[in-house]
Amino acid sequence: MMPVGEHWDLSLRHLALDAISAARADSGGLRPQALYVANVLAPALSGQSHLGALLADFTGLRGVEASTIEASGASGGVAVRQAYLALTSGALDVAIVLGVEKITDKASGQVQAALATSTDSEYEAVHGVTPSTQAALLMQRYLYEHGAPKDSMAGFSMTAHQNAVTNPNAMFRKAIRHEQYARAPIISEPLNTFDVAPLGDGAAALVLARAAALPNRHDYPQVVIAGSAVSTSALAVHDRPNPLHLTAASQSAEAAMLQASLSLEDIGLFELHDSFSIFAALSLEAAGFAAPGHGWKLAQNGDISLAGKIPISTFGGSKARGDPGAATGIYQLAEATLQLQGRANENQVPNAAIAMTQCLGGSGATASTHILRRPN
Amino acid sequence: MNRLASMETSQHWRLRQQRYALVGEVCPHCTTKIFPPRDICPDCGEDARDLYQFSGRGEVYSHTTVYQAPSGHSSNAPYPVAIVRLEEGPLVTAQLTDIGDQPVEIGTQVEMVTRKLGADGERGMLVYGYKFRPILAER
Numbered sequence: 187m188m189p190v191g192e193h194w195d196l197s198l199r200h201l202a203l204d205a206i207s208a209a210r211a212d213s214g215g216l217r218p219q220a221l222y223v224a225n226v227l228a229p230a231l232s233g234q235s236h237l238g239a240l241l242a243d244f245t246g247l248r249g250v251e252a253s254t255i256e257a258s259g260a261s262g263g264v265a266v267r268q269a270y271l272a273l274t275s276g277a278l279d280v281a282i283v284l285g286v287e288k289i290t291d292k293a294s295g296q297v298q299a300a301l302a303t304s305t306d307s308e309y310e311a312v313h314g315v316t317p318s319t320q321a322a323l324l325m326q327r328y329l330y331e332h333g334a335p336k337d338s339m340a341g342f343s344m345t346a347h348q349n350a351v352t353n354p355n356a357m358f359r360k361a362i363r364h365e366q367y368a369r370a371p372i373i374s375e376p377l378n379t380f381d382v383a384p385l386g387d388g389a390a391a392l393v394l395a396r397a398a399a400l401p402n403r404h405d406y407p408q409v410v411i412a413g414s415a416v417s418t419s420a421l422a423v424h425d426r427p428n429p430l431h432l433t434a435a436s437q438s439a440e441a442a443m444l445q446a447s448l449s450l451e452d453i454g455l456f457e458l459h460d461s462f463s464i465f466a467a468l469s470l471e472a473a474g475f476a477a478p479g480h481g482w483k484l485a486q487n488g489d490i491s492l493a494g495k496i497p498i499s500t501f502g503g504s505k506a507r508g509d510p511g512a513a514t515g516i517y518q519l520a521e522a523t524l525q526l527q528g529r530a531n532e533n534q535v536p537n538a539a540i541a542m543t544q545c546l547g548g549s550g551a552t553a554s555t556h557i558l559r560r561p562n
Numbered sequence: 563m564n565r566l567a568s569m570e571t572s573q574h575w576r577l578r579q580q581r582y583a584l585v586g587e588v589c590p591h592c593t594t595k596i597f598p599p600r601d602i603c604p605d606c607g608e609d610a611r612d613l614y615q616f617s618g619r620g621e622v623y624s625h626t627t628v629y630q631a632p633s634g635h636s637s638n639a640p641y642p643v644a645i646v647r648l649e650e651g652p653l654v655t656a657q658l659t660d661i662g663d664q665p666v667e668i669g670t671q672v673e674m675v676t677r678k679l680g681a682d683g684e685r686g687m688l689v690y691g692y693k694f695r696p697i698l699a700e701r
């Protein structure tokens with residue numbers, strides 16, 4: 187995992203190299219047969235497509251099977267799913283999944299336009315809609331429909347910032363107070379700056395292997411993927427029967443839990459998609475941790491803090507660790523892995539044995555859920 | 563006209579009926595009204611290609627204002643955006659325009675008008691289409 191932020195001195199390929207080298211060293215030097223790259227913005231912001239071959243070659247893996255997986259903000263989870271399918275089918279023994287984005291080279295208007303391509307270009311983006319607009323429209327409706335107070339999302343932002351204080355990879359390592367949230371400048375009402383995760387350059391990589399391919403001795407307990415699922419819904423917010431119900435998130439969470447033969451009570455922590463605070467509330471509701479309209483309340487009573495009932499964003503989430511676009515899902519899985527290996531230091535969730543990670547593409551049009559288990 | 567420009571033009575030309583006249587579809591199997599048109603009924607899954615003229619009237623389902631505009635829309639910013647519940651049922655996303663002194667709220671009655679939406683592509687071709695404006699009591 188590279189710190190998320192402005193890496194003006196590192197190009198896309200150097201970010202990728204550093205993340206892959208760190209992951210391979212951590213795995214005890216396993217050599218992958220395939221590289222899956224999660225990326226969205228390189229074609230629009232770096233003028234670079236064909237990242238599979240480019241990055242395989244640059245990171246010392248010339249010759250391996252490699253390609254890019256794109257599913258907006260869910261790309262990382264979907265790429266892990268693809269690697270998981272290849273490994274469980276027996277076609278591969280070892281694969282690397284890399285998430286990488288280089289965002290800070292370009293001006294805001296260009297970045298917003300590139301991000302807007304994840305919305306429905308003919309029926310949303312043409313009207314000047316961006317991902318922030320979608321989130322603002324959903325939050326406005328949520329507050330209205332559920333009679334929730336204007337500051338109901340504050341707890342998500344405050345928890346994320348609190349957890350990021352002790353994360354060396356985080357973009358913002360400062361706790362925030364409720365007054366700061368309440369006074370923050372508006373981005374797109376009712377969204378304020380503390381409801382929106384800051385975009386940053388980032389790269390993270392995971393080495394996935396079939397159990398049989400693992401070396402006999404390794405430094406850390408090996409974490410098992412117990413459930414893996416991807417579901418989709420309509421791209422446009424207006425094309426969903428109930429825009430406040432993230433059906434793809436519900437379906438993928440349910441499928442992953444079914445595969446793992448687990449229920450919600452078994453989940454020790456949930457790395458959810460908090461690129462906008464409203465998605466934290468909607469994701470908690472979609473997975474079933476809260477009833478519709480009640481997700482925000484879990485952020486009021488400590489339930490989502492590290493020692494709470496269902497800790498989320500344990501290293502700061504996208505809100506405070508920083509939002510690395512397509513790489514989000516890889517950061518989530520890497521952070522959940524550290525939790526299950528007992529390597530989370532001050533961010534450790536006590537006795538973490540089972541973790542759920544979920545990343546969303548767009549405003550929930552794609553959702554990928556994974557369940558990780560620490561072996562006994 | 564170069565090739566790039568003509569491709570952009572045809573993309574928008576294909577959408578002219580939806581954009582200028584709010585023409586969608588009606589499902590011949592279950593009578594669900596469909597906008598934007600999608601040829602497969604979202605309710606019953608059957609083929610649905612019969613054209614349907616929407617009235618253009620509806621009410622605000624949700625709304626916001628865009629300050630950080632994407633390129634192509636920056637000269638227009640800040641601008642109000644809403645999701646409108648059309649009286650025939652579907653939701654549609656569009657900008658609001660001609661807002662008077664009354665604040666827009668969820669439930670505000672609106673009607674469709676045709677306006678400039680923004681500029682598209684490197685040549686900055688102007689795109690026109692639907693926006694919604696509040697229906698005034700005396701109108």
Ligand SMILES: [Zn+2]
Nearest residue numbers: 589592603606
């Ligand atoms: Zn039908």
